[in-house]
Amino acid sequence: MLREDSLVQPFLFDDLDIRGSIVQINDAWRAMTAQRGYAPAVRAVLGELTAVTAIMSANLKQPGRLTFQMQGHGPLSLMVVDCTEALNLRGYAKTDEAVDSSELGGLIGDGHLQLTLDVAGLDQPYQSLVPVEGDTVAAVFEHYLAQSEQQPAALWLVANGDTAAGLFLQKLPDADQRDPDGWARVTSLAATVKPDELRNLPPEDVLARLFHEETVRVFTPRPVLHRWPADPEKVKTMLRGLGRQELESVIETQGVVEIHDDMSNHTYRFDADAIHELFAAPDAPPTQH
Structure with a gap:
């Protein structure tokens, strides 16, 4: 056991x-x-x-x-x-x-x-x-x-x-x-x-x-612990900082934006709809051009 x-x-x-x-x-x-x-x-x-x-x-x-x-x-x-x-x-x-x-x-x-x-x-x-x-x-x-x-x-x-x-x-x-x-x-x-x-x-x-x-x-x-739950809000904040145009470019070439947190071993995936919602949120920054 x-x-x-x-x-x-x-x-x-x-x-x-x-x-x-x-x-x-x-x-x-x-x-x-x-x-x-x-x-x-x-x-x-x-x-x-x-x-x-x-x-x-x-x-x-x-x-x-x-x-x-x-x-x-x-x-x-x-x-x-x-x-x-x-x-x-x-x-x-x-x-x-x-x-x-x-x-x-x-x-x-x-x-x-x-x-x-x-x-x-x-x-x-x-x-x-x-x-x-x-x-x-x-x-x-x-x-x-x-x-x-x-x-x-x-x-x-x-x-x-x-x-x-x-x-x-x-x-x-x-x-x-x-x-x-x-x-x-x-x-x-x-x-x-x-x-x-x-x-x-x-x-x-x-x-x-x-x-x-x-x-x-x-x-x-x-x-001793291993407690590192997924933190999607932190990832969303980071993605917003990259800007909508860059993320949509990734969607166009790869179909999905994928972020892997090596330290905590979590993978986050965002499709086109998720990216749209990310920048449609009330607290989202303006689209970068």
Whole structure:
């Protein structure tokens, strides 16, 4: 039976000054990728990026909207995952040619990772752009976090068509003073996690299996969502801005105006009658000539 819950479970090793999270995205992941038709390798790396985006969003010191974009010159030219402060996820992957590799390097090729963080009170979103360094999504983010936060981090990520999941650990500043061997011991234990366990076991069972000899404090889990309903009014406003003449030209050559929202995975279609109604509405702008 498929699991329906999607959550981020934060925890802390009180005696070691090491924090962590387990993320398991089930129903939200299936909704996010429904009818996308991704190749298994593309779906896997997009799921891993989705899992780590949820973890990092839940760990933000100031709640905000976090977007990760991984772009390169390989057959998988673009992956984008966007997460609001309510942990409402959306995202997509773009492939420019047939996918014949299952490794991140073969999929993305020479590329970069861009972070965009939009926090209330900032004049403009914070952005960071770094090269993609690592053979896996986990390795890319371990390197990124070590450079950006100056604290070691470790990630184990796994995704298939049903679930995107991950285990995250981060060494905090006083960890070596608490226990010089703590970080090495905890990461060695975490490395024994099996993909099926990470996907299918409840987070508390994963923690009990991996760290039964450690003192682990578990915090309240946060739900992860995929709730991006269609917004036809927003699309209509955009179409009105294009002008009636341009839209009628599209109708004449293609028979229909079609708009696809890649991020939220909605398609909007407007035939000739719909375009006429669009500009016949009382609030419609005058026809452009």
